[in-house]
Amino acid sequence: MKKVKEGELLWEPSSERKAAAKINSYMQWLHEHKNLYFQDYHSLWNWSVKEIKVFWESIWEYFDLQAKKDYQTVLSSHHMPGAKWFPEATVNYTEHIFRNRCHSDQPAIIHTSERRKVSEVSWHKLYQDTIAIQQTLKRQGIQKGDRVVAYIPNIYEAVVAFLATASLGAVWSSASPDFGTQSVIDRFQQIEPTLFLTVDGYQYGGKIFDRTDVVAEIQSSLPTLKATIAISYLDDQATFSSLKHVVHWEKAISQAVKGDIEYTHVAFNDPLWVLFSSGTTGKPKPIVHSQGGILLEHFKALTFHADLGESDRFFWFTTTGWMMWNFLVGGLLTGSTIILYDGNPAYPSKERLWKLAEETKMTVFGTSASYITACMKDAIKPYQQYDLSHLKNISSTGSPLPPEGFLWCYENVKKDLWIASASGGTDVCTAFILGVPTLPVYAGELQCRGLGAKIEAFDDNGVPLIEEVGELVLTEPFPSMPIYFWNDPDGARLRDSYFDMFSGIWRHGDYLKITERNTCVIYGRSDATINRGGVRIGTSEIYRAVDRIPDIEDSLIVDIPSPDSDSFVPLFVVMKDGYLLTDDLKQKINQHIRAHCSPRHVPTAIYEVPELPRTLNGKKLEIPVKKILQGKPMEQIVNKGSLHNASALDAFFQFKEKMKI
Ligand SMILES: CC(=O)CC(=O)O
Numbered sequence: 076m077k078k079v080k081e082g083e084l085l086w087e088p089s090s091e092r093k094a095a096a097k098i099n100s101y102m103q104w105l106h107e108h109k110n111l112y113f114q115d116y117h118s119l120w121n122w123s124v125k126e127i128k129v130f131w132e133s134i135w136e137y138f139d140l141q142a143k144k145d146y147q148t149v150l151s152s153h154h155m156p157g158a159k160w161f162p163e164a165t166v167n168y169t170e171h172i173f174r175n176r177c178h179s180d181q182p183a184i185i186h187t188s189e190r191r192k193v194s195e196v197s198w199h200k201l202y203q204d205t206i207a208i209q210q211t212l213k214r215q216g217i218q219k220g221d222r223v224v225a226y227i228p229n230i231y232e233a234v235v236a237f238l239a240t241a242s243l244g245a246v247w248s249s250a251s252p253d254f255g256t257q258s259v260i261d262r263f264q265q266i267e268p269t270l271f272l273t274v275d276g277y278q279y280g281g282k283i284f285d286r287t288d289v290v291a292e293i294q295s296s297l298p299t300l301k302a303t304i305a306i307s308y309l310d311d312q313a314t315f316s317s318l319k320h321v322v323h324w325e326k327a328i329s330q331a332v333k334g335d336i337e338y339t340h341v342a343f344n345d346p347l348w349v350l351f352s353s354g355t356t357g358k359p360k361p362i363v364h365s366q367g368g369i370l371l372e373h374f375k376a377l378t379f380h381a382d383l384g385e386s387d388r389f390f391w392f393t394t395t396g397w398m399m400w401n402f403l404v405g406g407l408l409t410g411s412t413i414i415l416y417d418g419n420p421a422y423p424s425k426e427r428l429w430k431l432a433e434e435t436k437m438t439v440f441g442t443s444a445s446y447i448t449a450c451m452k453d454a455i456k457p458y459q460q461y462d463l464s465h466l467k468n469i470s471s472t473g474s475p476l477p478p479e480g481f482l483w484c485y486e487n488v489k490k491d492l493w494i495a496s497a498s499g500g501t502d503v504c505t506a507f508i509l510g511v512p513t514l515p516v517y518a519g520e521l522q523c524r525g526l527g528a529k530i531e532a533f534d535d536n537g538v539p540l541i542e543e544v545g546e547l548v549l550t551e552p553f554p555s556m557p558i559y560f561w562n563d564p565d566g567a568r569l570r571d572s573y574f575d576m577f578s579g580i581w582r583h584g585d586y587l588k589i590t591e592r593n594t595c596v597i598y599g600r601s602d603a604t605i606n607r608g609g610v611r612i613g614t615s616e617i618y619r620a621v622d623r624i625p626d627i628e629d630s631l632i633v634d635i636p637s638p639d640s641d642s643f644v645p646l647f648v649v650m651k652d653g654y655l656l657t658d659d660l661k662q663k664i665n666q667h668i669r670a671h672c673s674p675r676h677v678p679t680a681i682y683e684v685p686e687l688p689r690t691l692n693g694k695k696l697e698i699p700v701k702k703i704l705q706g707k708p709m710e711q712i713v714n715k716g717s718l719h720n721a722s723a724l725d726a727f728f729q730f731k732e733k734m735k736i
Contacts, residue, residue: 079482081519096512098379124529138374143340158552165340169242177202182412186231189278189418208239211327215302219244222268228417244339248349251396258716260296262351267299276309280419291317343367361561372555373405382512387411391441397692398501429457436465443473451483470495475597477619478518503555508595520594532587544588549581586613603697605634607675620671626654633701646678656683688723703727
């Protein structure tokens, strides 16, 4: 693997690229309309977080938000939690999607899956289908505030149903059909839904998964349901005979559409959707975002930071159970075409998504860092096989993209490429440290903090750090912060989740360094850091060192503190097929960690495991492994339904038993 240093300059935008950037038009608009002139991105960012009211009001104006009732107040107070944005205004999310576009024959959505060929749907067709489903929902009595829950893959019908739900001011929540039965029930039961949307099954990696029994169990566990809309996705002839009160999607969508869509305007701070944090213990947290807050943040992030506009084709590999699905759908706000894919990204091979990029003339390719590192480890070379001439940007999230991942993209996908590594999460349904097309790309670094997001790195005493690693905090209110958690009337669960460490300041739970150049590096979750003799480093630094060794497929490290000695820091590795974890290899791993991290952070011991446990969204489960090794009871360790491969935990239980830790 070629060496690259963190912070090495890899790409600079040309002057034409900078001039064409959407953020540039906004800066010109600020100059012309507000007499505000900023020389560069960082002076703009500084202003946007110092003058958050003026900044977010300018976003409202620039994107010309449609309010039935106008606002009087931009922000009720700077106090967190509790600060309210635009409290008097009323808006509707879906109205902003279709504004000026509902008669367009340009593609709004391109979708494909392991079961479906690539198809394009025009804005007009999307509009007509949304009206048909809106009318179906209305016939089922759905009103403002009702919850519509969907057990659905990332397919066209999911977007239509979501837009119809939001048009009525009802509240959306989705789970991917690979979620286990109990984990779906644990999510949906909490929010007492009125309507259930479901498929009969799905296909993943060439295998068929019939979910009709699971769907029946979910339906019978949700006593508040009044109706179910069923989509025959796996089997055209699926009858859903075990379900009650079923409306078939085909029938609903083919009903003659009368008139235009009706938009129910709701308060800016009324709920748009409920997202669930994967929640390692207890029931998943039901995080509620507002219609208005998401509108403002997604307009801003997707236009200025993802640089999306009408000529773009925006893809993110996601399921409906990850917030990146909601972010992807937000791409429609910018007029760009969104691309949906349902299936295994590595089936029939890891080239699948690059082939899709060619087939769909993708301009923005969004994925998880783990997909890029997997392509890197398999040494695939998309540029040799696919025409990627349309591709302008690769974005990644889910975990930090290591410098080598950046380099791999430049060497194997395209030389003239803007790469944006992004970080945020379910809690805010956005990336708030991310990219911008007017700044250079440095290996392993996130280009900038998002406009209007006052992100800082704090030490344990709340002192802001530069060039040092600290807790990622947000020190000013941000519109897409949760308005509340469902069923948390006194806000205790929300306060515990974000405001427990620094009073009145949002602690995100990530470990962050802000550089002197104003770029950022995320080092993993702050509760998973490795602390040797008081020196903490993030787990991503260890993974980067281990990733340099081609024999190793993947790795996971945890730090188990001990009251009377140094902490126990085991490193678990998954070996590539055909390779063995020999003593020589262990020495090599230790040398790499010594050289690339520090001698202190060499693991206490190295063990082989068959696979690493991951969430359904592909994140490594460091904390649950730590809890297993600390001997915590199962109910405090992990909610198994939120795991991609719960059986991967067995090796860690056995390890604990054997080692008598
Ligand atoms: C934007 C993100 O931060 C996504 C994630 O990692 O969950």
